[in-house]
Amino acid sequence: MSAQFSERLRERAVQIHIAEHLRARLERGEKLRVKLGLDPTAPDLHVGHLVVLDVLRDFQDEGHTVVLIIGDYTAMIGDPSGRSETRPVLSAEQVEANAETYFEQVDLVLDRQSIEVRHNSEWLAPMTAADILRLMGKATLQQVMQREDFAERLKAGAPIGAHEILYPFNQAYDSVAVKADLEIGGTDQLFNLLFGREIQKAYGQEPQDIAVLPLLEGTDGVQKMSKSLGNYIGISEAPAEIYGKTMSIPDQLIEKYLRLISGLSAEEVEATLTFKPRDAKAALARQLVKRLHGEEAAARAEEDFDRKFRQREVPDEIPERVVSNPDDLVGTLVEVELAATRGAAKRLIEQGGVRVNGEKSSAETKLRDGDVLQAGKRSFVRIRLK
Amino acid sequence: MSAQFSERLRERAVQIHIAEHLRARLERGEKLRVKLGLDPTAPDLHVGHLVVLDVLRDFQDEGHTVVLIIGDYTAMIGDPSGRSETRPVLSAEQVEANAETYFEQVDLVLDRQSIEVRHNSEWLAPMTAADILRLMGKATLQQVMQREDFAERLKAGAPIGAHEILYPFNQAYDSVAVKADLEIGGTDQLFNLLFGREIQKAYGQEPQDIAVLPLLEGTDGVQKMSKSLGNYIGISEAPAEIYGKTMSIPDQLIEKYLRLISGLSAEEVEATLTFKPRDAKAALARQLVKRLHGEEAAARAEEDFDRKFRQREVPDEIPERVVSNPDDLVGTLVEVELAATRGAAKRLIEQGGVRVNGEKSSAETKLRDGDVLQAGKRSFVRIRLK
Numbered sequence: 001m002s003a004q005f006s007e008r009l010r011e012r013a014v015q016i017h018i019a020e021h022l023r024a025r026l027e028r029g030e031k032l033r034v035k036l037g038l039d040p041t042a043p044d045l046h047v048g049h050l051v052v053l054d055v056l057r058d059f060q061d062e063g064h065t066v067v068l069i070i071g072d073y074t075a076m077i078g079d080p081s082g083r084s085e086t087r088p089v090l091s092a093e094q095v096e097a098n099a100e101t102y103f104e105q106v107d108l109v110l111d112r113q114s115i116e117v118r119h120n121s122e123w124l125a126p127m128t129a130a131d132i133l134r135l136m137g138k139a140t141l142q143q144v145m146q147r148e149d150f151a152e153r154l155k156a157g158a159p160i161g162a163h164e165i166l167y168p169f170n171q172a173y174d175s176v177a178v179k180a181d182l183e184i185g186g187t188d189q190l191f192n193l194l195f196g197r198e199i200q201k202a203y204g205q206e207p208q209d210i211a212v213l214p215l216l217e218g219t220d221g222v223q224k225m226s227k228s229l230g231n232y233i234g235i236s237e238a239p240a241e242i243y244g245k246t247m248s249i250p251d252q253l254i255e256k257y258l259r260l261i262s263g264l265s266a267e268e269v270e271a272t273l274t275f276k277p278r279d280a281k282a283a284l285a286r287q288l289v290k291r292l293h294g295e296e297a298a299a300r301a302e303e304d305f306d307r308k309f310r311q312r313e314v315p316d317e318i319p320e321r322v323v324s325n326p327d328d329l330v331g332t333l334v335e336v337e338l339a340a341t342r343g344a345a346k347r348l349i350e351q352g353g354v355r356v357n358g359e360k361s362s363a364e365t366k367l368r369d370g371d372v373l374q375a376g377k378r379s380f381v382r383i384r385l386k
Numbered sequence: 387m388s389a390q391f392s393e394r395l396r397e398r399a400v401q402i403h404i405a406e407h408l409r410a411r412l413e414r415g416e417k418l419r420v421k422l423g424l425d426p427t428a429p430d431l432h433v434g435h436l437v438v439l440d441v442l443r444d445f446q447d448e449g450h451t452v453v454l455i456i457g458d459y460t461a462m463i464g465d466p467s468g469r470s471e472t473r474p475v476l477s478a479e480q481v482e483a484n485a486e487t488y489f490e491q492v493d494l495v496l497d498r499q500s501i502e503v504r505h506n507s508e509w510l511a512p513m514t515a516a517d518i519l520r521l522m523g524k525a526t527l528q529q530v531m532q533r534e535d536f537a538e539r540l541k542a543g544a545p546i547g548a549h550e551i552l553y554p555f556n557q558a559y560d561s562v563a564v565k566a567d568l569e570i571g572g573t574d575q576l577f578n579l580l581f582g583r584e585i586q587k588a589y590g591q592e593p594q595d596i597a598v599l600p601l602l603e604g605t606d607g608v609q610k611m612s613k614s615l616g617n618y619i620g621i622s623e624a625p626a627e628i629y630g631k632t633m634s635i636p637d638q639l640i641e642k643y644l645r646l647i648s649g650l651s652a653e654e655v656e657a658t659l660t661f662k663p664r665d666a667k668a669a670l671a672r673q674l675v676k677r678l679h680g681e682e683a684a685a686r687a688e689e690d691f692d693r694k695f696r697q698r699e700v701p702d703e704i705p706e707r708v709v710s711n712p713d714d715l716v717g718t719l720v721e722v723e724l725a726a727t728r729g730a731a732k733r734l735i736e737q738g739g740v741r742v743n744g745e746k747s748s749a750e751t752k753l754r755d756g757d758v759l760q761a762g763k764r765s766f767v768r769i770r771l772k
Contacts, residue, residue: 077516129513130463136549142540144548154528162530162551163522169548 006058012051012260014187015212017194022182022209032064033116035180035208037171037192040075041090043098045105046232047242047288048216048225050261052184053109055213059182066115067178068106070099073121074167095119105235108292116178123177124170135169138202139195144168147191168192172199180208186215188224216260219370220384221250231369239289243301244357246285247309248370248382251277254284262287308358309372318372318382326367326385329354336383338375348375392444398437398646400573401598403580408568408595418450419502421566421582421594423557426461427476429484431491432618433628433674434602434611436647438570439495441599445568446497453502453564454492456485459510460553481505491621494678502564509563510556521555524588525581530554533577554578558585566594572601574610602646605756606770607636617755625675629687630743632671633695634756634768637663640670648673694744695758704758708770712753715740718769724761734761 005023009016016022025032036056056066072095090098103112127135144165145151153160168191175183175196183193190212197207215224218231225232233245249257254277258269262284272283282302290298321336330345333354339345346363348354354361355374367373369385391409395402402408411418422442442452458481476484489498513521530551531537539546554577561569561582569579576598583593601610604617611618619631635643640663644655648670658669668688676684707722716731719740725731732749734740740747741760753759755771 073515074519077519124515127515129459129510129515129518132515132518133460133463133549133552136552137547139548141536141546141548141551142543150527157528160527161523162525162527162555163519165527165548165551166519166522 006055006062007266008058009055009211011266012055012213013211014214015190015210017197017210017212019209022211025181025209030181032059032181033067033179034059034064035067035069035175035178035183035196037069037071037174037183037185038099038102040070040072040095040098040102042227043102043105044227045102045235046225046227047235047257047261047292048218048232049235050109050263050291051213051216052186053106054261054263055184055211057109057111060111060114066110067180068115068117069174069178070095070117070119071171071174072099072119073124074170076121108235118178120170120174120177123173132166135173135199136165138199139169141165143195143198147195148188168195169199172196175208176200176203176205179205181206182209182211184211184213187212188215214260216256217253219245219249221253233288235292239293239297239301240304242289242292243285243298243305245370246288247281247305248372249281251281254280257288258284263291318380320382320384322384322386323367326369326383329356329361329365329367330363332367332373332383333375336373336381338373338379338381392441392448393652394444395441395597397652398441398599399597400600401576401596403583403596403598405595408597411567411595416567418445418567419453419565420445420450421453421455421561421564421569423455423457423560423569423571424485424488426456426458426481426484426488428613429488429491430613431488431621432611432613433621433643433647433678434604434618435621436495436649436677437599437602438572439492440647440649441570441597443495443497446500451500451502452496453504453566455560455564456481456503456505457557457560458485458505459507460556462507494621504564506556506560506563509559518552521559521585522551524585525555527551529581529584533581534574554581555585558582561594562586562589562591565591567592568595568597570597570599573598574601600646602642603639605631605635607639619674621678625679625683625687626690628675628678629671629684629691631756632674633667633691634758635667637667640666643674644670649677704766704768706768706770708772709753712755712769712771715742715747715751715753716749718753718759719761722759722767722769724759724765724767 005016005026034056036052060066072092075090075095076092077089106112106115145154147168150160150164171192172195176199180196180200183196185193193210193212197210200207217223218225218229219233220231223229223231233242237245246257255273258264258272258280262269264272264287272280275283285305286298286302289301323332323335325331329349330342333339333345333348334342339348349361349363352360353376356365356367356371358372358374367383369383371383373381373383391402391412420442422438446452458478461476461481462478463475492498492501531540533554536546536550557578558581562585566582566586569582571579579596579598583596586593603609604611604615605619606617609615609617613620619628623631632643641659644650644658644666648655650658650673658666661669671691672684672688675687709718709721711717715735716728719725719731719734720728725734735747735749738746739762742751742753742757744758744760753769755769757769759767759769
């Protein structure tokens, strides 16, 4: 990063606002306070989070301070309208337990000791009604309503709890409280990051620069990676899971994953992209396990995977099929034409002739997106869920 | 009111919500807490406020409790966006001085001793940010945006400070805090009154009934009576002012004023309406002064007015003219064709031949809406502003 953006930030940022300002500060050798917010209701990180964490690590390496904000305040209040199931009420203990879970994962990338950890209840809980009124007076309703999820719900006639208006204000005020110089987030955070600038200005602070990073698609190759969509690779998953899930991504995602989360240099990425897709994917999978579990675990995961699949002569090109009921293995065998009838499918299972990802299956086996379904020795289908 | 609505409430209410519920409570002889909110930034009452005050007096006479809420909380905070000039910041002393001004006027109608006076800072100031979040969680943004002034500004693209959303919540929460059974207000308060019901329900209270009363047009006969529009008759104005301003209202307002604010019974109103307009208006003017300053003052105001106008043979029917620059008496005389040229107008003024409401005028006299402008003995024009 010395005297410039890190290569990683320059290559990846969808938008830096204001780039000239940030560059000048870095060139002057200023030490920045780089803010990252954390939702303590969802502490499980997936590899998509590596996009942001890698950039933060670069800042740490250059002596800047990563300020991690645990949004415990609203988490402890929950959603007073009772409408949102995704915003459960957490006790202070749960918040701390979740934060610890979070740190264990973040630890894989960042230097935990040098992170400045703050809880936003520190400045939000003591606020009075008058303070809230003043805070909300810093922006118009129209500005807040530009936030994408508000705009969409308004258009769709879906209810927005009036209290929800407070959330972007709280999040923006966090930047005031920690005097953030730079905030980093995914493209879905653009409004919040910009709003932080506005509120800092209104409180007489120099507004933070912001760097917006791309969101990674999940293993389905379609939607953004998300635990709730089931298309994620968890940062703390076992080596075999990380390796296997990575091997299940569609080929067209290989390059993006390599560039954004492999941790490989640009040259290494280019070299890897000259491989056949199957081999490039294997290199990516090995590299991801290596980042998160070390070299040895990566080698073992690869060996295990190869033994199960390659040595059983799983072909490089497996046809993909979207299935309608992945919980019904018998019906699925008929649907993907690995069996002619449900009766034939049942017999095939009973005889041990059906494998999922190389493991013998029973009629109760439930299929997941990306699973390789095998009937007999030579028939393979990769399962896709819608 | 015994066992029923007061005749006054039944005759006047534009809407009672929920009328059956309120009637049943009154029939059961329940003693109600009847809420009225007061904006301490505008303590000057005009006769339009008598519509509400008379109804409240009826409730007092039947032993119900009028709960007067002084909205000191937001008045002391002001408008944090700095956008609104109509919402100045008041000190606690100013709030109390204004409240005293208000009480002196209310005293003309209500029994001041039995009013329960509350300041909403009592329950709003101790609220925490979490309390505000919970309060706002009781309604959706869409509900709040139905409030007429919000809806209009949204449509017109005029900014709405995000903090303004709090005001209806605060006002509604006042009903929770005082456990209001009934709230009374003008038609412009309909949203706020209904919103009070919603918030009471959300806090587990039986929602207040509401009675919505009509707004009175001002002396211009067009816009609602308002100090800022200059078309008002102040409750604490001098007898001669009240009498004179009342005599200046357009004839088509006489019936409405008689019915809504004269304090006369329905029979007396009917009898008065059989008079010629000039005499009905004089009866109204006398009655208003009598209500606010007593019988003797009313008689004297009438005599004074008559001496000035009727004895100077002011005709019953005075032509009205809208003038473009009421601050320019010379130009106005030409405009309304009481003088042929500015020079002639100036000479007429210098010779003492121009009177406004019977008083000799100088070239500096400024005209107001409803003034009677007289040139010589026989030429009269009633001035209308736009």
